[in-house]
Amino acid sequence: MGIRCRSSMRLAGLTIVLGCVSPCFAGAASAVADEVTFTRDIAPILQRSCQHCHRPDSVAPMSFLTYEEVRPWARAMKTRTALRNKRGAMPPWFVEKDIGIQHFKDDPSLSEDEIAAIAVWADSGAPRGNPADLPPPRFVVGEDDGWRIGTPDLIIRSPEITVRATGADRWEPIGVVPTGLTQDRYVEAVEIREVNDIPKDSAGGTVGGRFVFHHLNYSSHVMEDEQPEAFTAETTTVWPVHEVGRNADIFPADAGRILAAGSVLNLETAHLHSNGRETKAHLEFAFKFHPVGYRPNVEWVRRFTGNGVDISIKPTLADQELHAYAVLQQHTKILTFEPHMHAPGIRMCLEAIWGASVQTLTCAGYDHNWVRSYVYADDAAPLLPEGTILHLIGYMDTTPANRNVADPRNWGGGGRRSVANMFIDLGEGLALSDAEFEREMGDRRKRLGLTKNDVVIGCPLCQVPFPSQAGAVAGP
Numbered sequence: 282m283g284i285r286c287r288s289s290m291r292l293a294g295l296t297i298v299l300g301c302v303s304p305c306f307a308g309a310a311s312a313v314a315d316e317v318t319f320t321r322d323i324a325p326i327l328q329r330s331c332q333h334c335h336r337p338d339s340v341a342p343m344s345f346l347t348y349e350e351v352r353p354w355a356r357a358m359k360t361r362t363a364l365r366n367k368r369g370a371m372p373p374w375f376v377e378k379d380i381g382i383q384h385f386k387d388d389p390s391l392s393e394d395e396i397a398a399i400a401v402w403a404d405s406g407a408p409r410g411n412p413a414d415l416p417p418p419r420f421v422v423g424e425d426d427g428w429r430i431g432t433p434d435l436i437i438r439s440p441e442i443t444v445r446a447t448g449a450d451r452w453e454p455i456g457v458v459p460t461g462l463t464q465d466r467y468v469e470a471v472e473i474r475e476v477n478d479i480p481k482d483s484a485g486g487t488v489g490g491r492f493v494f495h496h497l498n499y500s501s502h503v504m505e506d507e508q509p510e511a512f513t514a515e516t517t518t519v520w521p522v523h524e525v526g527r528n529a530d531i532f533p534a535d536a537g538r539i540l541a542a543g544s545v546l547n548l549e550t551a552h553l554h555s556n557g558r559e560t561k562a563h564l565e566f567a568f569k570f571h572p573v574g575y576r577p578n579v580e581w582v583r584r585f586t587g588n589g590v591d592i593s594i595k596p597t598l599a600d601q602e603l604h605a606y607a608v609l610q611q612h613t614k615i616l617t618f619e620p621h622m623h624a625p626g627i628r629m630c631l632e633a634i635w636g637a638s639v640q641t642l643t644c645a646g647y648d649h650n651w652v653r654s655y656v657y658a659d660d661a662a663p664l665l666p667e668g669t670i671l672h673l674i675g676y677m678d679t680t681p682a683n684r685n686v687a688d689p690r691n692w693g694g695g696g697r698r699s700v701a702n703m704f705i706d707l708g709e710g711l712a713l714s715d716a717e718f719e720r721e722m723g724d725r726r727k728r729l730g731l732t733k734n735d736v737v738i739g740c741p742l743c744q745v746p747f748p749s750q751a752g753a754v755a756g757p
């Protein structure tokens with residue numbers, strides 16, 4: 282970082298000299314006549330990182346499938362992608378790239394080269410380029426049903442809700458819906474989307490203007506009685522929360538979650554908000570199943586680290602920090618990091634403290650328009666021994682620089698509304714027995730070829746050979 286380079290390019294007879302902060306986009310730097318073009322350089326970036334949202338009938342208000350659609354947004358793309366992990370960034374993925382674990386599943390974030398390429402392209406008149414360079418389309422309008430998890434095996438629809446044009450936020454149960462399953466099925470992945478009657482072109486520029494469900498907590502139950510109160514823990518599966526802007530949940534292959542025969546979805550608490558226009562909306566729950574006969578062999582756990590009761594957020598003040606600690610009661614493989622704060626939140630970090638080892642696992646920016654869950658790649662997921670202290674740090678900014686804050690003059694305590702505060706990591710994990718924990722670490726050492734001198738972020742005991750595995754670790 283920090284090297285400056287210049288590149289020039291010829292456009293309509295003019296030679297434009299561009300300065301960019303390194304690492305420069307290699308394509309732009311390599312040759313004078315080598316412009317950054319839509320067809321060759323930009324389209325592949327959009328296909329990988331943008332189009333699943335920016336296409337008709339997905340979450341974004343504008344489609345980026347064709348050059349004609351993309352061209353007017355070139356400058357805005359430069360601005361939004363340059364925000365990297367700050368509020369308003371595109372794609373909305375806020376993991377910091379200079380600290381902590383760097384390997385995640387389904388990571389749409391852009392490299393420095395790609396960010397530079399978009400900037401050079403926008404600054405040079407957003408040229409189309411040679412049509413022959415265009416890669417085959419990733420999405421074809423009308424041919425794709427838009428689910429990130431692939432074609433679902435079961436789609437369940439919630440009752441339709443009407444939310445008034447203006448009014449206070451509502452929290453309420455929205456119904457109990459039968460799954461219709463006649464045999465137990467284990468779920469590999471679940472994805473939820475809101476379907477509403479807000480016209481694309483009349484929605485505001487924010488995610489909140491396009492949706493009325495802020496979030497929904499739900500679970501599935503085997504009906505023993507017609508009353509939701511009769512649901513018992515033994516017959517209940519708790520599912521990850523639905524939140525606006527949240528991604529799909531793909532569970533680890535050995536930790537599928539049961540959706541039982543004869544069960545119902547209990548849509549316990551929906552947080553609904555008005556958006557200036559009377560809106561009818563429902564949710565669709567898409568499940569992908571493991572084959573019949575599949576059985577999971579590890580326990581999936583919802584991890585809650587955080588604090589709510591004594592939050593005190595001062596008005597018009599940057600750099601406010603919140604801290605929370607939790608001691609792991611079991612060996613744990615952390616599958617996901619899911620920062621959850623409200624409007625003042627701008628960043629969250631998760632640390633693991635084991636003896637004298639203090640490691641930052643992940644820091645991510647936060648934009649309350651986007652509640653994201655970051656899923657660690659298999660060989661990067663933290664493997665933490667029982668007794669590890671998880672330390673969560675939240676960063677708040679109530680100055681006007683944080684445009685999510687409605688009124689910087691207000692003090693804020695803990696609470697459910699977005700103008701009040703939360704401070705939680707809603708991540709998911711696997712609870713491991715001693716044997717499972719040792720096996721996971723042994724497998725990781727082998728796959729990554731670790732020696733006893735290699736320190737792996739998130740696996741403080743990885744380089745400690747267990748007696749049962751002595752000899753499994755190569756010496757330096």
Ligand code: HEC
Binds near residue numbers: 362371
């Ligand atoms: C997870 C879904 C999602 C992804 C992925 C995504 N966007 Fe967006 N984008 C949105 C939504 C929703 C909005 C409207 C809300 C907003 O402006 O923040 C938006 C807005 C924008 C805007 C703002 C237009 C304006 O009003 O100025 C630009 C530019 C943009 N996106 C570019 C991109 C680019 C470039 C990528 C890929 C590198 C990308 N987006 C990836 C959902 C997404």
